[in-house]
Amino acid sequence: MNTFEPPIFELSGPGKCGVNLPTVDVPLAELPQELLRTDDLAGFPELSETEVTRHFTRISQRNFCIDTGMYPLGSCTMKYNPKVHEAAARLPGFAALHPLTDPAHAQGALWIMEQLQSMLAEISGFDAVSLQPAAGAQGEFTGILVFRAYHHAQGDPERVEVLCPDSAHGTNPATAAMVGMRVVEVKTDHNGNVDLDDLQSKLGPRTAGLMLTNPNTLGLFDEHVQQVAELVHGAGGLMYGDGANFNAILGIVRPGDVGFDFMHYNLHKTFTTPHGGGGPGCGAVGCKTFLEDYLPGPRVCHVIDSDKFELFTPPHSIGRLKAFHGNFGMIIRAWVYIRTLGAAGLREVSENAVLNANYLRVKLQDLYPVAYDRTCMHEVVLKGQLRDAPAAKTLDIAKRLIDYGFHPPTVYFPISVPEAIMIEPTETESKRNMDAFIVAMRQIVAEAVEDITILKQAPTTAPLRRLDEVGAARKPILKYDPVKFQELRRSHAAATSDEQPERPTY
Amino acid sequence: MAYTTPDNLLYARTHEWVTTDGEELTIGVSDYAQQALGDVVFVELPDVGQKLSKGQMFGVVESVKAASDVYAPVNGEVVAVNEALLDAPETLNSSMYEEGWLVKIRPSNFAEDRATLLDAAAYEKHVADEASKH
Numbered sequence: 304m305n306t307f308e309p310p311i312f313e314l315s316g317p318g319k320c321g322v323n324l325p326t327v328d329v330p331l332a333e334l335p336q337e338l339l340r341t342d343d344l345a346g347f348p349e350l351s352e353t354e355v356t357r358h359f360t361r362i363s364q365r366n367f368c369i370d371t372g373m374y375p376l377g378s379c380t381m382k383y384n385p386k387v388h389e390a391a392a393r394l395p396g397f398a399a400l401h402p403l404t405d406p407a408h409a410q411g412a413l414w415i416m417e418q419l420q421s422m423l424a425e426i427s428g429f430d431a432v433s434l435q436p437a438a439g440a441q442g443e444f445t446g447i448l449v450f451r452a453y454h455h456a457q458g459d460p461e462r463v464e465v466l467c468p469d470s471a472h473g474t475n476p477a478t479a480a481m482v483g484m485r486v487v488e489v490k491t492d493h494n495g496n497v498d499l500d501d502l503q504s505k506l507g508p509r510t511a512g513l514m515l516t517n518p519n520t521l522g523l524f525d526e527h528v529q530q531v532a533e534l535v536h537g538a539g540g541l542m543y544g545d546g547a548n549f550n551a552i553l554g555i556v557r558p559g560d561v562g563f564d565f566m567h568y569n570l571h572k573t574f575t576t577p578h579g580g581g582g583p584g585c586g587a588v589g590c591k592t593f594l595e596d597y598l599p600g601p602r603v604c605h606v607i608d609s610d611k612f613e614l615f616t617p618p619h620s621i622g623r624l625k626a627f628h629g630n631f632g633m634i635i636r637a638w639v640y641i642r643t644l645g646a647a648g649l650r651e652v653s654e655n656a657v658l659n660a661n662y663l664r665v666k667l668q669d670l671y672p673v674a675y676d677r678t679c680m681h682e683v684v685l686k687g688q689l690r691d692a693p694a695a696k697t698l699d700i701a702k703r704l705i706d707y708g709f710h711p712p713t714v715y716f717p718i719s720v721p722e723a724i725m726i727e728p729t730e731t732e733s734k735r736n737m738d739a740f741i742v743a744m745r746q747i748v749a750e751a752v753e754d755i756t757i758l759k760q761a762p763t764t765a766p767l768r769r770l771d772e773v774g775a776a777r778k779p780i781l782k783y784d785p786v787k788f789q790e791l792r793r794s795h796a797a798a799t800s801d802e803q804p805e806r807p808t809y
Numbered sequence: 810m811a812y813t814t815p816d817n818l819l820y821a822r823t824h825e826w827v828t829t830d831g832e833e834l835t836i837g838v839s840d841y842a843q844q845a846l847g848d849v850v851f852v853e854l855p856d857v858g859q860k861l862s863k864g865q866m867f868g869v870v871e872s873v874k875a876a877s878d879v880y881a882p883v884n885g886e887v888v889a890v891n892e893a894l895l896d897a898p899e900t901l902n903s904s905m906y907e908e909g910w911l912v913k914i915r916p917s918n919f920a921e922d923r924a925t926l927l928d929a930a931a932y933e934k935h936v937a938d939e940a941s942k943h
Contacts, residue, residue: 773848
């Protein structure tokens with residue numbers, strides 16, 4: 304299974320083809336000359352249907368995905384995506400619905416949207432929701448545009464500073480900069496919370512707001528969130544909640560209740576949708592009543608008199624963020640998830656996500672130092688600094704995990720933690736599977752102490768062993784080149800021909 | 810982590826080094842910083858002629874792990890940039906104090922600026938203090 308799969312170009316043979324068209328029995332119509340391609344099509348692969356099917360099936364079987372194994376990628380929330388969601392999203396009434404259909408003929412779809420708006424508002428403690436933004440970063444962009452519009456409407460256009468903690472995900476400062484705001488960094492204290500003194504010194508009449516992820520990117524719940532909100536509000540600023548880690552507090556804390564004015568939800572993470580391959584997401588946003596008129600449209604409302612669902616755009620809307628109605632497929636999946644679990648089930652999701660992360664923390668912290676020694680939320684940040692094997696790096700540990708059959712966790716992020724290993728097991732991982740992960744992580748330490756080359760050469764069971772990431776970044780080959788490709792293959796084969804690596808047993 | 814800090818240089822808390830005499834000062838990143846970054850794969854440098862104020866971000870050093878901003882340790886004007894780094898960013902790893910320099914600056918107020926910089930011993934203490942926070 305671990306053999307090398309050549310690119311489809313190398314499987315080509317002249318004259319082979321997948322489909323034989325019947326002989327033409329009508330006069331040929333010439334294509335307009337200006338539409339014909341003039342570039343060289345030589346080298347376009349020619350294959351039979353079987354070969355194409357097998358090539359792509361083999362490649363797909365190399366794919367590591369949440370359906371094949373544990374995928375503890377911290378900050379990404381790679382939880383299991385129930386298959387019933389896929390069935391619901393593919394119902395022809397949804398999947399084949401044209402986005403320009405008259406709302407009168409799409410009442411079922413609008414009903415789903417209106418219900419999801421209300422359910423998200425209820426879960427998070429907000430008054431109004433827009434499902435427009437296509438993903439988390441676009442939700443952030445929406446929020447800061449809304450903050451700006453609000454401050455302008457208040458006659459306060461000089462509020463142009465957005466505060467971001469140094470532990471923030473890069474999209475927070477990037478968002479503020481993109482909206483034309485000035486980013487001001489706020490320090491983290493020794494417990495992983497926002498440093499209140501530093502925050503106070505940076506607030507003022509130019510403060511537009513603070514962007515806070517809570518739990519933060521260190522997997523820690525900010526213990527002073529209410530004080531932070533009071534300070535920011537006291538200075539005339541607004542509180543933006545980055546909902547990337549909302550999956551840790553469902554049914555336990557409502558961001559709208561602890562001082563946030565606006566937040567985005569990553570429906571694809573918290574409320575499940577297959578993601579990670581750059582697939583569609585949904586960064587729906589919620590806010591308090593005083594910001595509602597600025598939300599992007601269209602939103603859906605229920606008109607009581609006619610008992611109909613209608614689309615509307617708020618009066619001072621910042622405009623559209625996305626064509627049509629956002630990523631509608633995500634909306635259906637999130638609706639099914641929330642309806643399947645109910646209020647008690649959602650709370651259990653977060654409790655188990657937090658329990659699982661803490662289980663891993665306690666079982667690994669004697670060998671892998673924790674970044675902050677306190678109870679974590681849905682993810683734990685360890686350091687790949689091994690006491691008895693200082694030569695081992697986080698990268699080596701991550702690569703060796705591949706040989707044990709696990710997707711590596713997030714590494715070298717957050718950047719404020721040296722040699723960071725950020726593990727998010729999610730609530731859908733069983734104890735048996737987490738125990739296997741723990742054994743693998745502990746055995747890797749033993750291997751590192753015994754013979755560091757085991758780690759440095761890992762992964763030995765992947766088709767191309769360890770990839771040259773530095774070479775790929777410094778001297779990228781961005782186009783298929785048969786000669787270069789053959790050279791690379793030969794050098795790879797020469798380097799690995801003498802051994803038959805086996806998967807480690809444990 | 811073992812790293813070098815030549816005695817003839819001054820250092821900023823943000824891990825840049827700077828030479829101390831002549832009309833033009835050379836600036837780069839410290840051995841400690843390049844080791845923490847790991848293999849450098851991309852360097853972005855300012856334009857010659859750009860005026861920099863102390864603490865201002867003037868470039869980016871990107872490794873396989875992260876992208877980090879570099880900050881001007883002194884006030885002045887950029888008089889040269891190390892264009893060789895654009896094609897061979899790995900030089901920053903192999904020769905951080907010699908061939909891997911980033912920019913040369915004509916300082917405008919070095920007498921005052923130098924008081925805010927650290928000598929090798931103070932910089933090593935600063936690095937140790939930072940490491941103990943984690």
